[in-house]
Amino acid sequence: MRYKAGxxxxxxxxxxxRSLVAENGLDGTTIKAICQLAGVLPGxxxxxxxxxxxxxxxxxxxxxxxxxxxPDHHGTDTLQDLVAAYVRFLxxxxxxxxxxxxxxxxxxxxxxxxxGRMVRHHQERVGRFAAAMKRQSPYLxxxxxxxxxxxxxxxxxxxxxxxxxxxxxxxxxxxxxxxxDAAAVS
Amino acid sequence: MRYKAGxxxxxxxxxxxRSLVAENGLDGTTIKAICQLAGVLPGxxxxxxxxxxxxxxxxxxxxxxxxxxxPDHHGTDTLQDLVAAYVRFLxxxxxxxxxxxxxxxxxxxxxxxxxGRMVRHHQERVGRFAAAMKRQSPYLxxxxxxxxxxxxxxxxxxxxxxxxxxxxxxxxxxxxxxxxDAAAVS
DNA sequence: TTCAAATTAGAGTGGACACTCAAAGAGTCA
DNA sequence: TGACTCTTTGAGTGTCCACTCTAATTTGAA
Numbered sequence: 001m002r003y004k005a006g007x008x009x010x011x012x013x014x015x016x017x018r019s020l021v022a023e024n025g026l027d028g029t030t031i032k033a034i035c036q037l038a039g040v041l042p043g044x045x046x047x048x049x050x051x052x053x054x055x056x057x058x059x060x061x062x063x064x065x066x067x068x069x070x071p072d073h074h075g076t077d078t079l080q081d082l083v084a085a086y087v088r089f090l091x092x093x094x095x096x097x098x099x100x101x102x103x104x105x106x107x108x109x110x111x112x113x114x115x116g117r118m119v120r121h122h123q124e125r126v127g128r129f130a131a132a133m134k135r136q137s138p139y140l141x142x143x144x145x146x147x148x149x150x151x152x153x154x155x156x157x158x159x160x161x162x163x164x165x166x167x168x169x170x171x172x173x174x175x176x177x178x179x180x181d182a183a184a185v186s
Numbered sequence: 187m188r189y190k191a192g193x194x195x196x197x198x199x200x201x202x203x204r205s206l207v208a209e210n211g212l213d214g215t216t217i218k219a220i221c222q223l224a225g226v227l228p229g230x231x232x233x234x235x236x237x238x239x240x241x242x243x244x245x246x247x248x249x250x251x252x253x254x255x256x257p258d259h260h261g262t263d264t265l266q267d268l269v270a271a272y273v274r275f276l277x278x279x280x281x282x283x284x285x286x287x288x289x290x291x292x293x294x295x296x297x298x299x300x301x302g303r304m305v306r307h308h309q310e311r312v313g314r315f316a317a318a319m320k321r322q323s324p325y326l327x328x329x330x331x332x333x334x335x336x337x338x339x340x341x342x343x344x345x346x347x348x349x350x351x352x353x354x355x356x357x358x359x360x361x362x363x364x365x366x367d368a369a370a371v372s
Numbered sequence: 373t374t375c376a377a378a379t380t381a382g383a384g385t386g387g388a389c390a391c392t393c394a395a396a397g398a399g400t401c402a
Numbered sequence: 403t404g405a406c407t408c409t410t411t412g413a414g415t416g417t418c419c420a421c422t423c424t425a426a427t428t429t430g431a432a
Contacts (some may be wrong), residue, residue: 002377009379016302030418030419031420032418041420042421043379043382046422119352148357148363150360155344158342158343159340159344161343165308174340178337178341182369184367188400191409192408216389218389227410227412228392229392230411232390233408234409298397371408373432374431376431379429380428381410381422382423390418391416392419394412395411395412396409397408401406
């Protein structure tokens with residue numbers, strides 16, 4: 001793949017894959033549907049991607065990376081910053097965030113590649129939340145901060161998940177509620 | 187279906203369906219696999235169930251009902267009781283709870299029958315949690331209690347969801363952490 | 373302009389899927 | 403026992419899936 005046309009086609013295919021995974025999930029996304037939406041025939045798809053899974057993995061990786069768009073803040077973010085960034089991601093990138101929730105939160109199911117990436121992502125995320133917590137409450141033990149951070153991250157995921165069922169759901173309000181609860185304790 | 191043999195076969199099929207949905211999710215559960223696990227041939231399956239979906243809906247309904255095994259407590263349960271009951275369900279009925287989380291929490295995906303049932307279940311559940319909250323904090327406004335209850339229920343779902351990825355995950359600890367946070371605020 | 377490489381077209385393949393059906397077998401009554 | 407219904411058998415059906423292949427077309431560097 002070196003010509004301009006190929007790169008454009010690749011982007012159209014990834015866009016179609018993104019939409020379809022966001023809408024229908026992993027199993028509901030077929031090559032035929034991707035090709036129709038991208039205006040491409042199967043031959044072109046397989047000229048650019050080795051398999052359906054490769055295209056999907058690319059899109060999911062994209063979504064997982066997008067959750068944390070500015071890793072440079074590492075070490076300075078507050079818990080509020082982290083939660084706000086997540087809410088912003090959910091609200092400003094609806095398609096990517098649906099992909100993230102469907103696959104990153106609910107589980108990849110089959111693909112070990114995705115499962116591994118997902119688990120690592122979760123651990124890193126919990127680590128960042130825990131660090132922010134410790135910065136705010138230095139007397140918290142490491143293990144307690146870690147567990148509280150994990151509770152918060154998973155609760156946020158649960159809230160984000162509900163938006164797939166109810167798109168009108170007020171994610172920001174509920175995220176703030178969680179944050180306030182956590183703050184009240186520490 | 188009136189003979190004893192048919193009823194037994196029906197139970198074996200539902201058991202197999204339950205295991206497979208818990209393990210592989212909706213799309214990963216095939217008629218062939220159900221029949222093999224149940225020791226039955228496709229003809230027998232379709233003698234007892236009109237479709238694959240019917241068997242799955244039966245199992246999911248079962249799982250949703252099992253989340254709240256004692257509705258007679260209505261009006262007397264505390265928030266602690268409700269959370270404890272959920273944790274007990276997750277720990278004592280691992281298969282059913284995996285079905286519940288996979289379908290009831292993560293979304294039915296295709297079946298409108300399941301989606302409707304799921305949404306109603308969620309609303310009822312939030313209502314019960316909100317009522318318990320108001321009993322504990324009578325000065326809470328209805329709408330605030332409702333929103334806080336929904337936050338709690340969804341956070342619990344997020345935590346339960348993580349058990350599908352990590353079976354060793356300590357659901358009870360994290361559920362308690364959420365509860366303590368909520369209590370600290372009210 | 374030439375030409376090899378990249379891209380596209382689109383019919384075709386094999387396999388897995390949900391589901392069907394006719395006939396044989398078993399259960400439950402009188 | 404006879405007769406009727408329920409249950410099981412297991413090969414078979416059509417559909418949809420991911421993926422392949424060859425030939426035609428387009429690209430862009432020399």
